[in-house]
Structure formats: C-alpha cells, structure tokens
Amino acid sequence: EVQLVESGGGLVQPGGSLRLSCAASGFTFSTYSMNWVRQAPGKGLEWVSYISSSSSTIYYADSVKGRFTISRDNAKNSLYLQMNSLRAEDTAVYYCAVALMVPGANDYWGQGTLVTVSS
Amino acid sequence: EIVLTQSPATLSLSPGERATLSCGASQSVSASYLAWYQQKPGLAPRLLIYDAASRATGIPDRFSGSGSGTDFILTISRLEPEDFAVYYCQQYGSSPQTFGQGTKLEIK
Numbered sequence: 001e002v003q004l005v006e007s008g009g010g011l012v013q014p015g016g017s018l019r020l021s022c023a024a025s026g027f028t029f030s031t032y033s034m035n036w037v038r039q040a041p042g043k044g045l046e047w048v049s050y051i052s053s054s055s056s057t058i059y060y061a062d063s064v065k066g067r068f069t070i071s072r073d074n075a076k077n078s079l080y081l082q083m084n085s086l087r088a089e090d091t092a093v094y095y096c097a098v099a100l101m102v103p104g105a106n107d108y109w110g111q112g113t114l115v116t117v118s119s
Numbered sequence: 120e121i122v123l124t125q126s127p128a129t130l131s132l133s134p135g136e137r138a139t140l141s142c143g144a145s146q147s148v149s150a151s152y153l154a155w156y157q158q159k160p161g162l163a164p165r166l167l168i169y170d171a172a173s174r175a176t177g178i179p180d181r182f183s184g185s186g187s188g189t190d191f192i193l194t195i196s197r198l199e200p201e202d203f204a205v206y207y208c209q210q211y212g213s214s215p216q217t218f219g220q221g222t223k224l225e226i227k
Contacts, residue, residue, distance in 0.1 A: 035216075045156075045164065045207055045218040059214055095163055101176070104211025105154040105169035112163060 002026035002108045004096050009113030016086050016117070022079040022096030022110055030074035032099070033057075035106060036081050038092035038115075048094070049081065064090075086117045121146055121210050123219035131227040138195040140222045142208035147188045149212030155184055155193045156207045158221075164207065168193065200226075 008020040022034070036048040049070040050059040058070055069082040079096050093114050097106035122145040132138055142153065151171035156164035166175040168184035171191055181196040195202055203226050208219040 044221045045158075045209075047216050047218065050214075050216075061215060099211075102169045102173075104152055104216060105166055105175075105209075106164075107166045107169075107175055109163035109165075 002098075002100065004098065004108060004110035006094060006096055006110040006113040009094065009115045011116045011118065012086055013119050014087060014117055017082070017084045018086065018115060020081040020083065020094055020096075020113060020115070022081075024077045024079065024096075024098070027098070027100055027108075029072075029077040033103070034072065034079045035097045035099075036070060036079075037095045037097055037106070037109075038090075039095070039112075040089070040092040043092075046092075051079070083115070086115075088117050091115060091117045120215055121148065121213050121217050123208050123210060123217055125206075125208060125219035125222045127222060128220075129223045129225060131225050132198055133227045134198050134200055136198050138193075138198055138202070138224060140193040140195075140206055140224070142186075142191040142193070142219050144189040144191070144210060148191075148210045151187050152210060152212030153184075153186070153191050154209045154211065155182075156209065157202075157204050158207065159204045167206075195224075198224075 003025045005023045033052045051070045067085045071080045093112040095112045097109045124143045126141045153171045155168040158164045172184045183194045185192045205221045207221050
C-alpha cells in the first residue's frame with residue numbers, strides 16, 4: 001500500500017524556519033519525482049516545489065523561491081521542505097504528492113501537515 | 120505560467136442530476152496534460168481524471184473528462200450524495216504546474 005506521511009508542521013513566528021518531512025512507503029521512492037503542494041485555510045491548491053528522482057531537477061513556485069529548499073534522501077525514502085523567512089501568507093496545509101501512474105498527475109497524496117505563521 | 124480558470128465557482132444541483140464543470144486555460148495545455156481532482160473537507164485531493172479524459176484507478180464511470188487545447192470539461196453523469204465536494208483542475212504540461220481555483224459542487 002502506498003503511503004505518504006508528512007510531519008514537522010506547527011506554529012512559527014514570522015521570519016522563522018521550519019523543516020517538513022514526508023515519509024514514503026509502498027513504492028520505489030528513488031525512481032519517482034515528488035511534489036509539495038499547499039492549501040491556505042479556505043483556499044485552493046497551490047503547487048510549491050518539485051524534485052526529480054535523482055534531485056537533478058528542482059523547481060519552485062515564485063512565491064517561495066529563495067526561501068524554501070526541497071530535498072530528498074532516497075536511502076531513507078524521505079522528502080523534505082526546508083522553509084526559511086516564513087511569512088503569514090505561508091500559513092497552509094502542506095501536502096507531499098507523487099505521480100506513480102502518469103507523470104505530473106498526482107495520484108497519491110499525504111494527509112498534510114499544518115504550518116501556521118503567526119506572532 | 121498557464122492560468123486555469125474554473126467555472127462556475129459554485130454549482131448547486133440535486134442528486135441524480137448531471138454536473139458539468141469547466142476549466143479554461145490561458146494558453147494551450149500541452150498534449151492535454153490536464154487532471155481533475157476531488158477534495159472533501161479535511162481530506163487530501165483525490166485524482167479523478169488524467170490526460171484530460173482518462174479515469175484514474177477506482178474512479179466510477181459516471182465521471183468523465185473531455186476537451187483539448189484551452190477548454191476542458193468534467194462531467195458527472197448522475198450525481199451521488201458522495202459527489203458533493205470541491206473540484207480542481209490542474210495542468211502538468213508546462214512548468215510550473217498550476218491549479219484552477221476550484222468549483223464547489225453543493226447540494227441544492
């Protein structure tokens with residue numbers, strides 16, 4: 001069974017940092033690219049970042065470029081999102097997602113982890 | 120960046136009725152790389168349709184997708200009570216991938 005389990009969310013002050021993790025199981029993690037997608041309270045979905053299977057290709061949304069860093073450890077079947085210089089507008093549920101069947105169409109999602117940026 | 124605009128924002132229908140949801144793209148979506156997701160409160164999105172018209176694994180055949188270029192449609196042929204949710208389209212043909220703002224399908 002494919003599982004994605006996010007962790008690391010919480011309350012952080014503006015300007016602070018947080019590191020999210022996503023533990024993957026049930027598929028060969030090292031062969032698939034991964035995405036982070038977020039959803040602000042009551043709002044729609046926003047793609048945040050992409051990393052290829054070997055980490056050779058990385059993309060970021062303009063809204064987080066220069067502040068967030070995506071990475072992965074294929075030996076640990078884990079995906080990460082280092083978030084620095086956090087702003088109130090980064091408050092959201094953060095999902096990790098993978099497209100196993102068709103590249104780009106995310107068919108498996110984690111349950112999400114809530115990040116709240118507030119003083 | 121391709122901007123996706125979904126309409127209507129809210130659709131009020133009754134169980135048994137047919138639902139038609141639209142997704143318009145600001146420029147042509149490469150190779151019809153468009154997906155539809157369903158999201159219920161407190162849950163992660165669920166993939167319904169990929170490549171504009173292919174149903175994902177386990178999705179009932181009352182869900183169908185169509186379209187190409189800049190205009191795409193999600194049709195739910197006969198609404199079941201569990202279908203009332205928010206629906207999002209997503210294009211993954213051009214980087215960055217982008218999502219529409221969503222259509223809320225509510226019970227009339």
